[in-house]
Amino acid sequence: MKGAAEFAISMRGVTKRFGAIIAVAELDLDIPAGICIGLLGPNGAGKSTTMRLLTAQAIADAGEITVLGCSVPTQSKQARAQMGVVPQQDNLDVELTARANLDVFARLYRIPRREREASVVRALRIAQLTGRADTQVDKLSGGMRRRLLIGRGLVHRPRLVLLDEPTVGLDPQVRQELWSLIDDLRTQGVTVLMSTHYIEEAERLADDVAMMNRGRLIARDAPGKLISQYAGETVMEYFGAPDRLVEVEQLAREVGLVTRRAGPSVSVLRAEQMPPSLLDRLGDSAARRPANLEDVFVTLTGVSVE
Amino acid sequence: MTIATDRPTRLRWMEPSAIGGVLFHDRTIFRRYWASTTFSSVVEPTIYLLAFGFGFGSLVAVVAGYSYIEFLGTGIVATAVLFSSAFAGMFQSFIRRVYQKTYDAMLATPVDTHELVTGEALWIGIRSGVFGCAPMLVAIGFGLDPGPGMLLVPLIAFLTGFGFGLFGMWMSAIVPGIDSFNYVISALLTPLFLVAGTFFPLDTLPDWTLVLTQFNPLYHCVELVRHAVFGIRPLLDLWHIAALIIFAVAMWLLATRSMRRRLID
Numbered sequence: 001m002k003g004a005a006e007f008a009i010s011m012r013g014v015t016k017r018f019g020a021i022i023a024v025a026e027l028d029l030d031i032p033a034g035i036c037i038g039l040l041g042p043n044g045a046g047k048s049t050t051m052r053l054l055t056a057q058a059i060a061d062a063g064e065i066t067v068l069g070c071s072v073p074t075q076s077k078q079a080r081a082q083m084g085v086v087p088q089q090d091n092l093d094v095e096l097t098a099r100a101n102l103d104v105f106a107r108l109y110r111i112p113r114r115e116r117e118a119s120v121v122r123a124l125r126i127a128q129l130t131g132r133a134d135t136q137v138d139k140l141s142g143g144m145r146r147r148l149l150i151g152r153g154l155v156h157r158p159r160l161v162l163l164d165e166p167t168v169g170l171d172p173q174v175r176q177e178l179w180s181l182i183d184d185l186r187t188q189g190v191t192v193l194m195s196t197h198y199i200e201e202a203e204r205l206a207d208d209v210a211m212m213n214r215g216r217l218i219a220r221d222a223p224g225k226l227i228s229q230y231a232g233e234t235v236m237e238y239f240g241a242p243d244r245l246v247e248v249e250q251l252a253r254e255v256g257l258v259t260r261r262a263g264p265s266v267s268v269l270r271a272e273q274m275p276p277s278l279l280d281r282l283g284d285s286a287a288r289r290p291a292n293l294e295d296v297f298v299t300l301t302g303v304s305v306e
Numbered sequence: 307m308t309i310a311t312d313r314p315t316r317l318r319w320m321e322p323s324a325i326g327g328v329l330f331h332d333r334t335i336f337r338r339y340w341a342s343t344t345f346s347s348v349v350e351p352t353i354y355l356l357a358f359g360f361g362f363g364s365l366v367a368v369v370a371g372y373s374y375i376e377f378l379g380t381g382i383v384a385t386a387v388l389f390s391s392a393f394a395g396m397f398q399s400f401i402r403r404v405y406q407k408t409y410d411a412m413l414a415t416p417v418d419t420h421e422l423v424t425g426e427a428l429w430i431g432i433r434s435g436v437f438g439c440a441p442m443l444v445a446i447g448f449g450l451d452p453g454p455g456m457l458l459v460p461l462i463a464f465l466t467g468f469g470f471g472l473f474g475m476w477m478s479a480i481v482p483g484i485d486s487f488n489y490v491i492s493a494l495l496t497p498l499f500l501v502a503g504t505f506f507p508l509d510t511l512p513d514w515t516l517v518l519t520q521f522n523p524l525y526h527c528v529e530l531v532r533h534a535v536f537g538i539r540p541l542l543d544l545w546h547i548a549a550l551i552i553f554a555v556a557m558w559l560l561a562t563r564s565m566r567r568r569l570i571d
Contacts, residue, residue, distance in 0.1 A: 016571075018571070049571075052571060055413070055414050056570070057410065057413055057414065057569070057570055057571065058570065058571035059570060059571070077317045077321075077417075077418060078317050078416070080414065080415060080416045081317065081415075081416040085414035087407075087410065087411065087414070089407055089410075091406060091407035091410055091411040092411075093331075093335065093406070093408065094406075095335065095338055095339075096334060096335065096338070100334050103330075103334070104327070104330060104334055105411075105415065107323075107326065107327040107330050107331075108324070108327035108328075108412060108415040108416070109415055109416065110323050110324075110327075110416065
């Protein structure tokens with residue numbers, strides 16, 4: 001078994017309370033260097049609090065945290081010097097240009113004077129904002145600002161990047177752009193911890209997914225393994241009137257299959273194991289689709305992640 | 307992109323480079339707003355100077371042994387310092403903490419709360435050091451004799467502005483909302499500003515108020531400025547300097563502690 005210092009992030013028995021609310025409960029999370037891990041869960045699952053615990057912007061009530069070999073919060077400044085943070089909420093200086101925003105953070109991250117300009121230029125290139133470097137931030141589009149936030153978090157070439165809901169509220173095209181940007185990071189060996197409540201985002205980008213619900217880690221593995229373990233290969237989705245959906249649920253359960261409600265439909269997991277007699281009886285008002293992380297999450301928690 | 311390998315081996319509790327980064331941020335923002343900020347910081351005390359100097363000054367020839375323009379021109383330095391420090395400390399830090407989340411962004415970098423507070427207050431102090439001199443320069447135009455002691459005024463204004471900037475930051479961290487600054491301004495800053503010896507000599511007030519003025523940092527600022535311009539009184543001035551240092555240290559402790567409570571969950 002690896003020691004805490006060998007992981008990019010190691011959290012052992014971490015608990016964080018806000019009054020009577022337990023935001024993070026006895027969290028154990030070890031993240032090896034060089035992978036992209038998706039922290040998946042609905043709003044209020046404890047994802048953002050976990051991120052803040054790693055930067056010592058929240059202090060744990062119990063447990064031990066090690067980030068890049070530094071104990072947090074006691075050595076958090078050292079850890080923060082080696083990590084980049086992309087927050088969920090846009091906190092750019094809107095009255096400054098894109099270049100000035102990066103220049104300020106290049107100094108805050110202690111980039112030596114002789115390397116500073118090149119670092120800013122590189123961050124602008126990563127953010128695909130070279131042509132808009134001298135545009136004031138409040139004149140940039142939402143997608144551009146999001147890219148600038150990512151460039152800001154990478155200006156000092158961090159070993160670890162924390163991305164808190166990096167594509168929330170963005171249109172699909174901008175989301176695709178950001179995905180390729182995040183994918184580039186992983187291929188370059190940067191450890192990425194990305195919180196998200198978008199299933200597709202976690203499936204496409206993450207080597208590993210850690211599912212959180214009500215502050216607890218409920219499952220952790222590669223997306224494919226999680227799906228295979230908890231939802232099988234395929235899912236049959238039945239549509240119809242409420243009575244019909246109740247009937248589907250009852251019949252599927254009789255043969256030991258797990259179902260879940262998804263709006264006006266019922267999904268039967270592990271559809272590949274459905275007996276032909278059941279398939280005949282339920283009729284053809286159904287669609288077969290590959291199982292996904294949403295199926296896993298609902299199976300484990302009973303609630304939807306998105 | 308490649309991953310950096312040259313890592314800082316150890317970061318100290320108070321890093322000059324962290325404070326430098328915060329100062330650079332303030333300087334960069336200031337470069338966009340220098341004209342409007344300078345206008346309000348210079349014109350406001352100048353209007354006081356002109357209104358009181360010509361208005362009240364026409365009725366009173368000599369106050370506490372000085373011509374009224376000399377008395378007012380030196381005293382109103384404290385007003386300029388107060389306006390450019392306490393107000394900046396309150397509103398600027400409240401907006402950056404609550405609305406813009408700038409402090410959250412900075413604290414995700416290798417900058418700690420006490421460095422953030424120190425950097426912000428130093429910038430406010432530097433601004434006060436510069437803007438505090440404006441009314442004195444205007445007063446020179448109206449007859450105040452220039453002297454070498456005036457070179458000390460930016461330092462006095464800096465020290466006072468540093469303390470009041472921290473006071474403002476402390477207030478910004480303990481008030482429930484931005485509207486609450488009205489209470490701070492009316493109940494705390496206005497009395498301090500009026501009973502500092504700026505507009506009238508304090509020896510006309512009851513004895514008990516003279517004791518209270520010793521707890522007013524603006525009074526010490528006013529006294530130091532007058533002594534710098536008209537003649538230093540070593541022992542007395544050491545006390546005034548000590549009072550301003552004690553004020554700044556106390557405010558630093560309170561501002562840092564309150565800000566940490568607000569910024570770190």
